[in-house]
Amino acid sequence: MDIEPTLSIEHLTVDLPEGADRPHAIRDVSLQLWPGRTLCIVGESGSGKSMSANAVMGLLPKGVSVGAGRILFGGRDITHLSEAQYQELRGQGIAMIFQEPMTALNPLMRIGAQIAEVFEAHGRLAPAERAARALQLLREVGIPDPERAQFAYPFQLSGGQRQRVVIAMALALEPRVLIADEPTTALDVTTQAQILRLIKDLQTRHGMAVMFVTHDFGVVSEIADDVAVIELGELVEQGPAEKVLKAPDHPYTRRLIAAIPTVEFRDEPAREEPLLRVRDLVKEFRTGARVVKASDHVTLDLMRGETLGIVGESGSGKSTLGRAIVQLVTPDSGTIEMDGKDISHLRGAALRAHRKRIQMIFQDPYASLNPRARIGRILTEGPIAHGRPRAEAEARARELLSLVGLKASAMERFPHEFSGGQRQRIGIARALALEPEIIVADEAVSALDVSVQAQVLDLLEDLKQRLGLTLLFVTHDLRVAGKICDRIAVMQKGRVVELGSVEQVFRAPREAYTRSLLDAAPGLEVQP
Amino acid sequence: MKDFWHRFRANKGGIIGLALLAAIVAVALLAPLLFPGNPWKMVARPFVPPFEGMKFPLGTDTVGRNVAAGLAYGGRVSLLVGLVSTLAALLIGIPVGALAGYFGGRIDDLLMRVTEFFQTVPSFALAIVIVAIFQPSVVSITLAIGIVSWPPVARLVRGEVMSLRQREYIEAAILQGLSTPAIILRQILPNAVSPIIVMASLMVASAILLESSLSFLGLGDPNLMSWGYMIGAARTVIRQAWWLSLFPGVAIVLTVLALNLIGESLNDALNPRLSRRRS
Numbered sequence: 001m002d003i004e005p006t007l008s009i010e011h012l013t014v015d016l017p018e019g020a021d022r023p024h025a026i027r028d029v030s031l032q033l034w035p036g037r038t039l040c041i042v043g044e045s046g047s048g049k050s051m052s053a054n055a056v057m058g059l060l061p062k063g064v065s066v067g068a069g070r071i072l073f074g075g076r077d078i079t080h081l082s083e084a085q086y087q088e089l090r091g092q093g094i095a096m097i098f099q100e101p102m103t104a105l106n107p108l109m110r111i112g113a114q115i116a117e118v119f120e121a122h123g124r125l126a127p128a129e130r131a132a133r134a135l136q137l138l139r140e141v142g143i144p145d146p147e148r149a150q151f152a153y154p155f156q157l158s159g160g161q162r163q164r165v166v167i168a169m170a171l172a173l174e175p176r177v178l179i180a181d182e183p184t185t186a187l188d189v190t191t192q193a194q195i196l197r198l199i200k201d202l203q204t205r206h207g208m209a210v211m212f213v214t215h216d217f218g219v220v221s222e223i224a225d226d227v228a229v230i231e232l233g234e235l236v237e238q239g240p241a242e243k244v245l246k247a248p249d250h251p252y253t254r255r256l257i258a259a260i261p262t263v264e265f266r267d268e269p270a271r272e273e274p275l276l277r278v279r280d281l282v283k284e285f286r287t288g289a290r291v292v293k294a295s296d297h298v299t300l301d302l303m304r305g306e307t308l309g310i311v312g313e314s315g316s317g318k319s320t321l322g323r324a325i326v327q328l329v330t331p332d333s334g335t336i337e338m339d340g341k342d343i344s345h346l347r348g349a350a351l352r353a354h355r356k357r358i359q360m361i362f363q364d365p366y367a368s369l370n371p372r373a374r375i376g377r378i379l380t381e382g383p384i385a386h387g388r389p390r391a392e393a394e395a396r397a398r399e400l401l402s403l404v405g406l407k408a409s410a411m412e413r414f415p416h417e418f419s420g421g422q423r424q425r426i427g428i429a430r431a432l433a434l435e436p437e438i439i440v441a442d443e444a445v446s447a448l449d450v451s452v453q454a455q456v457l458d459l460l461e462d463l464k465q466r467l468g469l470t471l472l473f474v475t476h477d478l479r480v481a482g483k484i485c486d487r488i489a490v491m492q493k494g495r496v497v498e499l500g501s502v503e504q505v506f507r508a509p510r511e512a513y514t515r516s517l518l519d520a521a522p523g524l525e526v527q528p
Numbered sequence: 529m530k531d532f533w534h535r536f537r538a539n540k541g542g543i544i545g546l547a548l549l550a551a552i553v554a555v556a557l558l559a560p561l562l563f564p565g566n567p568w569k570m571v572a573r574p575f576v577p578p579f580e581g582m583k584f585p586l587g588t589d590t591v592g593r594n595v596a597a598g599l600a601y602g603g604r605v606s607l608l609v610g611l612v613s614t615l616a617a618l619l620i621g622i623p624v625g626a627l628a629g630y631f632g633g634r635i636d637d638l639l640m641r642v643t644e645f646f647q648t649v650p651s652f653a654l655a656i657v658i659v660a661i662f663q664p665s666v667v668s669i670t671l672a673i674g675i676v677s678w679p680p681v682a683r684l685v686r687g688e689v690m691s692l693r694q695r696e697y698i699e700a701a702i703l704q705g706l707s708t709p710a711i712i713l714r715q716i717l718p719n720a721v722s723p724i725i726v727m728a729s730l731m732v733a734s735a736i737l738l739e740s741s742l743s744f745l746g747l748g749d750p751n752l753m754s755w756g757y758m759i760g761a762a763r764t765v766i767r768q769a770w771w772l773s774l775f776p777g778v779a780i781v782l783t784v785l786a787l788n789l790i791g792e793s794l795n796d797a798l799n800p801r802l803s804r805r806r807s
Binding site: 326328352353355356358359360362363364367368369370371372373381382385386427430433434 | 696697699700701703704707710714715719
């Protein structure tokens with residue numbers, strides 16, 4: 001190629017402050033961004049992928065600095081610019097979009113004014129033209145009804161619309177490089193698909209170079225031209241997307257790609273014996289005059305020994321259903337029956353005694369363990385509260401730890417001494433401590449890296465077989481649901497719109513909504 | 529723990545405060561050894577100016593009592609009242625705040641209205657009334673200060689408990705079948721302890737100020753020497769004998785300053801994420 005790269009990172013090393021878990025956030029990384037092409041930087045959490053994006057923008061946190069190498073933008077070294085020079089560069093030369101659009105926007109400013117402010121900050125356009133250009137940008141990023149939307153505040157927009165506004169701001173000064181740091185991670189799948197399409201579209205139209213930081217190989221396969229894989233700060237593989245995804249050289253890349261959950265159809269006989277029956281469950285949340293129906297006459301059966309997936313986008317009521325089943329929320333009406341008895345109105349001691357039959361695994365492994373309790377206490381206090389002698393409970397806790405693949409010495413340690421995946425294993429051990437019949441997993445693997453996610457999914461599957469558990473698996477990720485579930489219930493706006501075996505739902509979805517979810521899921525492949 | 533000490537040490541103010549407080553506590557504890565005999569006893573002629581001899585380094589007061597001895601004994605009262613009244617305030621404030629924050633709804637409404645009732649009455653006036661009703665004594669003064677200073681504790685604890693209650697690990701504890709008292713005492717409160725400690729250290733300081741103010745007005749325990757009383761008794765002669773009000777005043781300032789420095793430092797050490805960024 002005889003064209004110049006728009007941005008070129010040469011042997012860049014970013015130093016971490018002393019006392020961090022490694023000396024360099026990234027070490028000796030070289031990358032090129034070409035006009036009109038998208039480079040995906042892929043890595044797991046802590047790999048340093050975001051640091052490389054921040055280094056380009058001059059947004060390194062305090063104590064972190066560029067140790068060696070340089071970043072060339074249009075032939076000019078931008079590694080050691082002053083703050084004023086960076087301000088000149090940001091927005092005009094290189095623009096960035098962030099993961100969480102709500103926090104990237106000023107909540108007190110109308111969005112039209114926020115876009116116009118970009119021009120003002122760089123002294124572009126006459127004041128009168130700025131608003132007009134802002135409106136034009138909103139139209140370009142596909143905000144519905146832009147004439148009205150320009151006067152809206154960020155909270156009045158949906159997550160996807162907010163991300164569109166952030167993109168409009170990034171595009172305002174026609175930058176030559178767009179850096180996107182996990183821009184779709186906080187969004188629903190259908191919205192994610194739209195935003196990915198928008199970025200792709202704008203890129204071709206403006207001939208920008210895009211640097212797209214992500215942890216999700218599904219997204220990579222949708223959007224990347226080139227791929228760079230980073231493991232613990234080292235660039236382990238880079239090349240055209242086609243090659244890296246289909247024939248990866250490096251074992252780490254191969255491991256990451258192998259860890260992506262794939263849909264599996266099982267030929268197990270359908271299970272017919274209902275363990276839990278949910279009938280006409282209604283739960284509404286009110287804030288002022290606004291009523292949200294989180295559960296709108298939900299009816300379903302959970303069969304003994306099966307894994308039932310509840311999938312849906314945010315706000316579909318899937319979590320509320322899971323929480324109603326474990327009785328963290330009380331339904332407004334309807335029943336939840338176990339062994340022919342309605343359990344949704346138990347109170348006091350009867351409820352506490354019943355709780356051991358249904359346990360839950362939580363989403364956030366960092367928030368679900370008491371930071372001031374040792375693992376031993378976390379695993380024993382439930383059984384002790386149910387009348388087990390302490391010694392017995394402790395012996396059982398050690399067994400559980402080995403069951404979930406941790407050492408018995410973990411008993412004496414605190415949660416912060418473990419990684420996210422290990423903590424999730426502790427969360428699973430805690431759920432098992434009371435020997436429940438049903439486990440509700442609420443987005444139990446969503447916060448984990450793909451390789452860890454695969455391990456935890458395997459563990460759950462294994463435990464389920466060995467202990468004869470019944471699993472209710474709440475997730476937004478169709479790939480995960482397709483891998484682990486026997487049946488899937490698709491929820492939308494508090495209703496179950498489709499319920500069937502994995503094979504039926506994936507191969508022959510009855511509902512248009514299910515089909516749109518399947519289409520939007522990045523990197524989802526189902527053999528027809 | 530080691531980590532905590534390391535962060536505490538990073539703030540020089542805290543170390544200074546700690547040293548200052550240690551010195552004040554030492555003098556107060558050693559008062560009977562340093563100044564044997566009753567501090568109320570007249571030992572020399574009145575109005576001996578300070579720094580005129582080793583016998584009365586800080587001079588004597590209007591009736592010839594040793595000012596240095598008064599300061600040492602007064603420190604005992606100030607520190608004792610500050611500490612005990614803060615404990616009393618915590619004893620009322622923590623349960624009220626924890627119950628209101630955990631249960632919410634009507635219980636919260638009821639407890640918070642009671643708290644607001646105490647907050648709307650000017651606390652100093654209320655303290656005066658309570659002390660006046662029960663006769664001035666160490667017990668009534670301590671009680672009065674405790675009663676007027678618990679509402680902020682209740683509010684703080686309520687807010688902490690409300691936010692902690694939403695955490696997943698509390699939900700996990702509920703699902704594990706733990707009883708409500710066990711959840712509040714063993715899961716929630718230990719995680720709310722940091723801000724409470726910080727607040728308590730600052731409350732000791734304000735309790736000392738309140739006690740001094742009460743004594744200044746003549747509502748102190750008539751049998752015990754205290755800093756506030758010394759200043760109050762000296763105010764009529766402030767033009768002739770400046771040292772009589774200055775030294776107890778300095779003692780109060782230093783004690784309160786020490787406690788504030790410690791509180792600030794504790795805040796940095798216990799809430800590392802909230803503290804000002806150290807580079």
